[in-house]
Amino acid sequence: MIKSELVAKLTQRYPHLYHRDVERIVSTVLDKITESLASGHRVELRGFGAFSVKVRPARQGRNPRTGEPVTVEEKRAPFFRTGKELRERLNTGK
Numbered sequence: 001m002i003k004s005e006l007v008a009k010l011t012q013r014y015p016h017l018y019h020r021d022v023e024r025i026v027s028t029v030l031d032k033i034t035e036s037l038a039s040g041h042r043v044e045l046r047g048f049g050a051f052s053v054k055v056r057p058a059r060q061g062r063n064p065r066t067g068e069p070v071t072v073e074e075k076r077a078p079f080f081r082t083g084k085e086l087r088e089r090l091n092t093g094k
Contacts, residue, residue, distance in 0.1 A: 007023045007026050037052070037053050037078060047083050048085070049081055049082045050083070051079070052080075053076050058071065
């Protein structure tokens with residue numbers, strides 16, 4: 001599901017809300033999660049999961065085509081860990 005599909009589903013589910021308002025709400029929530037992660041904070045949505053940032057240290061890599069060594073800089077990557085309720089809902093069909 002992409003963001004526009006989420007907005008459309010929420011608009012259908014809550015017909016008393018305008019499409020533009022639902023779109024603004026979804027964008028605001030996602031922007032706030034992004035801002036929190038960018039500033040180094042962890043975002044936890046109880047029952048759903050937790051977003052955090054993992055730091056990958058600088059390392060010496062290798063160019064797969066030429067085989068020569070390449071320096072790979074340190075980078076930060078988003079990480080998501082599912083919550084217990086989400087995991088249980090996903091695995092109830094098994």
